[in-house]
Amino acid sequence: MNVKAKLQNLMDTQYSRPAGVLGWFIGEKMIRQHKPETLWTIENLQLQKNERILEIGCGAGFAMKLIASSNGSYSVTGLDVSETLLQSAALRNKKAIRQKQMSLVHGRVEEMPFPDEEFTAVFSIHSVYFWEDLSKSLKEIERVLSPGGTALITLCDGKDGEDWTTIKKMIQGELLPIMEQLKFTDLRVLEGPVSRGYHTVAVCGVKSSSQ
Structure with missing residues (x-):
């Protein structure tokens, strides 16, 4: 493996599981880069007072800070695979x-250490790309979400006007069908902001109250 390939491999690893000084730097960089879609995601959660909220892939804790500092008397939990980013969030x-x-x-999202129906809202921003088992992850989200609760998964599906076919196929062929199988209702793909040329969307659904 040449030097360029080694560096690319290092960066790919750091974005999926940031560690050490470089991981801390990437965590802070992601906060700056993803601020527009972070603000948009929180707005689309349409949180009510006293909600219990889980962020999957909470990173350095910027979205959680915004939610916790608002006037909603929220309980906020962050889950992440990176101990470095959890230290930054703390x-x-x-x-x-x-x-x-x-x-x-x-x-890990595939095996979350939370009781059934623990949260009234679950969201993630740019973490779904790194989930190792999409079906298992969505089943876990459904399990920890209370009936009537909202799940919102934010991601990018293109850049500079060019569609990312693989991501769009994943949304239409996996994300939405699995959530439908899990009996999520009001399933939608929301159109979000363009941030640094990247086109943001979010897959949103509500856990059925009749299960």
Whole structure:
């Protein structure tokens, strides 16, 4: 493997599981890069007071900080595979953690360490690309979501006007059908902002109350 390939492999690994000083830097970089779609995602959650919210792939904790600092009396939990980013999130959210408004958990979306129906809203921003088993991950999201709760998965499906066919096929051929099988209702693909040329969308659904 040449030097360029080694560097590319390192960066790919860091974006999926950031670690060390480079991982910390990438976490802060992602906050700056993803701010438009982060704000848009939170807005589309349409949170009500006293909701219990889970972010999958919480990274350095910027979205959770925005939610916790609003006036909704929310309980916020962040899940991430990167211990480095969880440390960054803990520093960024010291007050909310100290006040027991927020908790951070090291773990994988495929096997989440939470009770059934623990959360009223579950969301993720740019983490679905790294889920190892999409079907298992969505089943876990359905399991930890309370009836009537919202799941919202934000991702990019193109750049500079060019569609990413693989991502679009994943949305239409996997994400939406699996969520339909899990009896999510009001399934939609929301059109989001263009950020740095990247086109943002979100797959949104509500867990059925009749299960």
